Amino acid sequence: MVGVIFIPIGILSLLASNRVVEIVHRYDDVCIPAKYSTDKVRFIQSADLSKNCTQTITIPRHMKQPVYVYYELDNYYQNHRRYVKSRSDTQLQNGGVSNTQNCKPEQNLLGNASLPIIPCGLIAWSLFNDTYDFRDGTTKISVNKTGISWKSDREHKFGNVKPENFPNNLNESGVWIGGASLDVNKSLNEDEDLMVWMRTAALPNFRKLYGRIETDLQANTVLNVIIHNQYNTYSFDGKKRLVLSTTSWLGGKNDFLGIAYLAVGSLSIFLALVFLGAHLKNRRSLGDINYLSWNKKQQQNGNTRS
């Protein structure tokens, strides 16, 4: 029965997933000038060097709008305990400096208690800041960055709070670390990149939504992507990828659920057949008290005796 229900669901989800076109492009390794290839960290942490890097991506199949743009990080422990708790939700909603105890070590700017950081904490401090410009030839393709965060985040979790004393990509000692700066005039509930970033990922390999391209991309289009590669994943060998993906009614490219449904469904049908077969071969009528262990024993005794 499970099989009958599950297999169609599985097939449908697989079909939906297959219709999704997904392009994954790794760029952390190629967007490094050759002379810095042995010292990537120094490159990424220098404030002066140009971090721009142009990559070309060919669209294999027609991509119907909206095309979602994601960045994908690897070996990045957004779920580390020290990291997860290093935020103040009260502050994110209401501002102020109460309840920032958990934000250590990014509680006050440069350790100065008179300069409380808003938004405080490691999560905000380590905000991702690579940017992508897409061009079809020379035509710029605009990326819509509104609506990439959850409505509940915009409306309930983040308030009309302006950033203050944000370390802007410096560490406690004032060293450039390769993270983002915040615009002091943009309140937190407008900064959707921050909101996306602060919904910490469950696994060390994660994607986050960057924006939407709201035009169809024809097959074989060659996209030029100007990547502003400034986020430091080099110190911990994290990979960075750019992902373009369409969605179906179900969501993005996700074969897993479909496969799982198919597997469970077919397993159950298979087992039903096995059971049926075994039952036909070795028939035991239901509720036959001759099969009670003590009755069986008696029968065996009877057989051996006779």
Add this chain to the structure above:
Amino acid sequence: MMNAMNVPSKRSTLERRLDMLILILFSILFIMCFIDSICSGIFINRKYWYLGLTSDVEDQFNPGNRFLVACLTFLTFVTLFSPIIPISLYVSIEMIKVFQVTQFINKDVKMYHKETNTPALARTSNLNEELGQVEYIFSDKTGTLTRNLMEFFKCSIGGVIYGKGVTEIEKAAARRNGTGIEEMESPAESHEKYFNFDDDRLMRGAWRNEPNPELCKEFFRCLAVCHTVLPEGDELPEKIVYQAASPDEAALVTAAKMFGFFFFRRTPTSIRVRESHVEKIGRMQDVEYEILNVLEFNSTRKRQSVICRYPNGRLVLYCKGADSVIYERLMERHNPFKDTNRDHLEYFGAAGLRTLCLAYRDLDINAYEMWNEKFVQAKSALRDREKKLDEVAELIEKDLILIGSTAIEDKLQEGVPVCIETLAKGGIKIWVLTGDKLETAINIAYACSLMNNGMKQFIINSDTKEIRDVEDRGDALETAQVIERYVAERLNESLRQAVESEQTQTGLELALVIDGRCLMYALDPELRGTLLKLSVMCKAVVCCRVSPLQKAQVTSMIKDGAKKITLSIGDGANDVSMIQAAHIGVGISGLEGMQAVMASDFAIAQFRFLTDLLLVHGRLSYLRISKVVAYFFYKNLMFTLTQFWFNLYTGFSGQRFYDDWFQSLYNVVFTALPVIIVGIFDKDVSITNSRKYPQLYKAGIENIFFRWRILIIWAISAVYQSVILFFFPIKAIEEGKNSSGRMLGLWDAGTMAFTCVVVTVNLRLFLACNFITRWHLISIFGSILAWFIFAFFYSGFRNPLDKQGNIYQVIFVIMGTWYFWYAIVLVPVASLALDFLHEGMRRWFAPYDYHIIQEEEKIKGVERDELLLVESPRQAPEQSLELTGLHGEMSKHTGYSFDSPCFDSFFASQEGVSMSQRSYDIARRASMRVSRRQSSDLGSDSPPPGHNSLI
């Protein structure tokens, strides 16, 4: 009470095993914490710049001191993984047990004794499930198996059996064979105490029309004359009270009265009997028999004779005694029905009746005078008087003419044989530990269908000629040595034979009978092992003449030696030590005071209630508790493992996968109630079938439902499910975007996984329980609903519980995605698939017995059998049996018994000494000196009068 042992506090073996389980869980906890903390020490590194590890880092994450990191993280992990220890398990089990006790055991109508208005009483709630695993029952005899009430039941006169009654054992035998069952209304209820006999051929003078009226007359006269009973009270048949040394005697004299030979007065030299119907129907006359000599009963002679002179001068010796001694002394000729009578004796014996043979001899006056001289001499002898008296008695007790035999029923408690048989079918071995004599004990063993003639019996008895001879020499040390040697020999020999018969697989059942004195030596450390081995092989063990202390020793021997679960049942103060020694003590709450009940764990009114207590309540409690424990084990292990998997992906940082409150409420709210409901209501087969198939009980003895194997299966299932429950939800959202392309985060995954966990764990119960009531449905779906309601409230608005605001709005976000609904259908199905598969295979290909009975119930339908609604116990219709039904399995056992521990000294005690109260202390003290001959008589259930001097 100086002799009282410390009252041991009892815990069930299952609970002790549970402690082991908790220890295992602790070790799993520590292993997991250890692995993770070591890894966390290795993981932590400044290269993860976003963790802010460069300066001002607390010790727990300071890469400068990895060892300290590991240590501190270890503590974090202990708190994180602590839900693996099911703290609420103990509370839940306690609740379940208390409920079982107060609502089921104490209120079971089937265990309510109407006559005495006594319900069953569980005095502790610790041992419910132990009741489901009992393998050995040690039972006291008097007051427990029997009512200590003798009734004249049948007789055989001149080769004709009289008496229509059917003993319990015959009923049981008939049921076994399924033959000769004929409905018949129960015999007249209004019979006299000591007398349960009905046969129109003998009553009200009808015996005159029988083939042997003369012999009948002799029979009745023998009953009326040959005894040592004292009449008390008015000399009217209705009001007279017989003071007898043993209830057997009283029964015989009462029988004579009922037959119309009313013994009403005793003078030192005569007995007066009011005889009816002798000359003519309806005529009554008082006859005085002059008693010339009384040749008293003792345990060596096993007979008693009275020489009396009729008013007409006829001189007769009446003798009654064990068949063996009477048959030796019969006249060669003139005993035409000797053989028929022997058949009858065997029949009586097999029916569990106590038999006596009656015989007489007409004496020639001259011969008598000559003999009497010798008798007087012997009587006045100063040395060895008893021995001489015995010798003299031999001279005259010969050339007897057999009259017939009596059969007295040692009235068993209601339903005892059936109960014992049922329990035996359930794999329970029943030992009778009694202070009574060997013969009595064996008799009772027969009467309660413990033993039968098909069994090979090993009798180890100190009362042999050899030992007696040694004893007579009076050297205590030598006696001890001889007995010890004898016991050792017998034990080894028996064991050898037992092993032999086991190997040859003759299917012969074994029985061991041992008396208290031999037991004393057999319990010595050297012989203990042999005794244990032998007794474990035996189907029935009877220990007679044992002291209360020995009862406890035997119990402990099995408990500690064989590591089996024991139950002791008794009613009197002398059973207290045994009750305390066993795993479970059951007291019969009834007549013999409260000591036994006070020492017991359960009190029931009748022995037969043991069937219900064990087979229904014990079995179900065991089943339920083991299920509950296994389930708790599974659900906590599974829950914690999901967190463990998660932490492999968090850099071993000890990050929670679920919110704090989810984790705390998991055991207390979201999964607590259903398992308690299962613990209270689950039952595998209906109660009727629990009784019908006592073999189901074997599962408990073999501990089938709480073996390590079962737990390992649960553990495997827990591991499998935890993998599914962690990876499926997290995979589902890992790459997923819902249709607006947004990504889900850590807390979304955690909440989703937690939802799946709650649903799965609750649905798992459906697979685990056999029996679904609306309470199950309410509690299971209620728990799932409770989770959703909680989640809605908790994430619905900012609240102080969720300090970090992690879960704020999360549930609405995830419920707005397809993935959530996908996962919630898929994940529980996928995780339960393995269990479903296992259960299915089990049921299909290797079904447990209860599976089959469940199927049978399903097909045939179950009669409604709610525990508490049962009407008062139905009286089984009496059945009459054909006598031939039992003839087939007869052999040597004839059931002789004449129970009176101190018959010899009865008359001595009559002068001025009132009956001593049955007192615990007497028995106790007596037991201390059980090695001495005198007191070995005393270590019995009924300390006789006349030994007050000992105290």
